[in-house]
Amino acid sequence: MKKTRWAQGLTGAIVVSVALTGCQTGGQGQDKTAKAPEAKAGDQAGKPAPAANADGKVLDKKIEVSVFMRPRPESVESNDLLWMKPIVDKTNVNFKWLKAPTDNNDYIEKFNLTLAGGTLPDLMEATPDLLNKGGENGVFEPLNKLIDQHMPNFKKILEQNPAILKDIKSDDGNIYFFPQISAVKTINLVIYRQDWLEKLGLKEPKTTEEIYQVLKAFKEKDPNGNGKNDEIPFTTRNKIKGLLPFVEPFGVSFEEDFYVDNGKVKYTYTDPRLKDALAFTAKLYSEGLIDKEYITNDQKIWESRFTNEVSGATFDSFPRVDYLEKLVAKANPKVNMNGLTPLQGPAGAPYTKSQQTLIKNGFAISSKSKLKTEIAKMQDWFYSPEGQLAMNFGKLGETYTMENNEPKYTDLVMKDKNNSPLIKMYELGHREFAYAWDIRYENAMVPPKLAKIRDSVAPFIKEKYPVTLSFKQPERDVLNSKFTEITTYKDEMINKFIMGSEPLSKFDDYVKQIDKMGIDAVLKIQQASYDRYLKR
Incomplete structure (x- = not known):
């Protein structure tokens, strides 16, 4: 099917946009200069409006x-x-x-x-x-x-x-x-019990080592004050993606299957840096600092971890700071939930790829x-x-x-x-x-505390692999066969590495298996689609 004259006329504008934006390592996602349009009430002069009927209805x-x-x-x-x-x-x-x-x-x-x-x-x-x-x-x-x-x-x-x-x-x-x-x-970040931190005389963690010490204190020093060793320091309802804050400090992200390095598309889950990220996450899991049931937790169980005051941290969307605070307040009016900026780790400057595209x-x-x-x-x-x-x-x-x-x-x-x-x-x-x-939708909805938390994370957001790539049918056929199989295997193995049922000494064997399953063919298709995307 041919392009309409209108679509053809805008092609040049797209090329200019790409040239001005440039290509960044880690994926060409949202143009940082692009802003979603706002609906300014009372300032509609010069703006088009839908054809309305005599009774003001959109349709007759x-x-x-x-x-x-x-x-x-x-x-x-x-x-x-x-x-x-x-x-x-x-x-x-x-x-x-x-x-x-x-x-x-x-x-x-x-x-x-x-x-x-x-x-x-x-x-x-x-x-x-x-x-x-x-x-x-x-x-x-x-x-x-x-x-x-x-x-x-x-x-x-x-x-x-x-x-x-x-x-x-x-x-x-x-x-x-x-x-x-x-x-x-800004979308997801670590949400934690600030009142627990203060009770234990701890400072807000900024590094992977500091988050380890905080979670260890949550586990061992009875912050809920019931005299029992029942704390599950970190919980999540988002399964493997809920563990993102422990992985990104090592330079890889569960937010993207693929990433771009100097224009070349690569696979996240065979990146050598992932091995160190999994080692750190597995350490937290083995010491009981991460919820043992992170794979199966649903919304109700996740909420109960907080309402029963056994968990002190999670990884979720920033409006959930207020949501969880109100939930816990029913049992403990002194609760104070807060949010963390991304953690510093071996990869260098703190960052996150958890973002609203x-x-x-x-x-x-x-x-x-x-x-x-x-x-x-x-x-x-x-x-x-x-x-x-x-x-x-x-x-x-x-x-x-x-x-x-x-x-x-x-x-x-x-x-x-x-x-x-x-x-x-x-x-x-x-x-x-x-x-x-509308940005005013959030600005009007969130209290100043939440807005401050949201805005504190924004400077750390790094572009991720585009989610709007398009594939030709033969390419889809390869992805549906090879990549579906690879993803199933990857999901199984990543969780096994974290839970300790598979030793990290077998990480290289895991990478070789993914190679045998055809990741090169998948990367070739992703590269072609990514290159077409840049030319739109």
Whole structure:
């Protein structure tokens, strides 16, 4: 399928963007100069707006759009909830949500099964790679003409932000999905009991040796004060990725399967530096400083570790500082949760690759949908100044107010006794459709303490391997066969090394086995895709 005239016209802008940005070791991710667009209320002059009808509705008649998207355990999928109802009323769109799993792996499996079934919903959420794959195979509709003809707000965002276009454009020149556009980069960090630290007379750890001593003190010096040796110093609900802060100080990251070194794509899990990272992590595990059940912990068990005051540290998203503090406060009002900046280790300067990428997930339209134009118009409203306010802040007068031309959440969101503001928003019906996240969304939601923690991590973020690469079908066939097998083996062995059931003296044998399984063929494909990405 040929590019539309509009998409061709922006190609030059993409090339210029790449040339100005340059290539950095560790992967070409989000352009550091790129910023997600903000919806400035009261300052909409000169900005495009979707064509509205006489009654102010986006569409002139009511329609029902079926949607397959990740649910939130805290949210009920309903068109009548406080957050969703104004959106439904404005767009004239009633959403029919198909049942979907919350677990990421289960969701991807159900996504693929839905595609294989042939009967698709109108809209489907997934990662850019999965949506591009579907688009290139004719499952999802190319959006170029729809954007050109019916989406002035989204079109302007792409014209003003070449980095966004670069990340959503497939190698065949088409756009197959509407993106969720991030506003900030900080996401995960070590969260810990500051009150435990103070009780034991310890300082905030800055190095791998210091975090070892802190966790050892949490284990041996009874910080919960119950007279029992029952502490599990560090826990996680994020399985192997939850151990990231103990690995990155050695120069490798569980955040990326691949990384770029002087323009060459390499595989993270055969990097020689990984052996030392695993040795340190295995030491923590063997001494009982890391939760023995980190592989199987779910949300409830993770929460119980803190509500029962047996754990004093975890690795999670920064809003969970407030969330965990409120949970623990029910048992201990004196709790004080805090967050750490990345640890110094043998690799040199502290860093992290745990970040919110410029493009999160996306939504694609089924090529068989009879509502393509209507969905495009609805989606364009999501990207409009008015729509962004609705998606980010909810209903004016109830979930937010305007003060000095800035949105501010009401007490309904901010002062719930049992929920953090973010969880309360989900409870009220907030859904993460494709729109531009507004930095004011977080600035209004997080208290000063949380904002300070978030911003303290930002300078340490290092670009990671792009998540928006596109692959040709023969390349996908190789990845589906060889890399799937390699990943299964890698996951098994990494956990065995950490848990001590496999000695690290066999690390070199593990690397040789991955070589035999065909990692060179996988790297060749990744290199080709990465090179194409740079030329978009």
